Amino acid sequence: MSQDFLFQQIYDVVAQIPSGKVATYGQIADMVGRPRGARTVGWALHSVPEHLGLPCHRVINQSGELAPKHVFGGYEIQRELLESEGVKFESNGKVDLEKCLWCP
DNA sequence: CGCGTGACGTCTC
DNA sequence: CGAGACGCCACGC
Secondary structure, three states: OHHHHHHHHHHHHHHOOOOOOEEEHHHHHHHOOOOOOHHHHHHHHHHOOHHHOOOHHHEEOOOOOOOOOOOOOOHHHHHHHHHHHOOOEOOOOOEOHHHHEOOO
16 A cells, blocks of 8 residues: 555656666655655656656766666667667766756 | 675775 | 675565
8 A cells, every 4th residue: 555655656757767867766755755765766767657758867876887687678778779769978977967967 | 585696886995 | 995784675486
């Protein structure tokens, strides 16, 4: 019940991420009321059906790195999508959180 | 009901 | 600064 609402919150937050911006698991977790549930957010996104159209490639970890595992398709795919949306990448392959981090 | 696992985060060595 | 360990939340068995 409340848990389903939590999932709905996560889906809603991710869906609200604008193009050219990225959000971190901790940020989303805090939005849904689970500031320590960053793992839960990741688990939720893994459980979320892709047909919902959630830009999971815009969800990254606190370090600014993309998903360590090619869960949604592949690291390169994520980078391509983000770059296509205007997200800047650093030489180390990380996202420029200073400019592309989603600030609600 | 209890244990194990996982797209993470933060602290400490 | 880098790597490792512990901790948190939710689900599956």
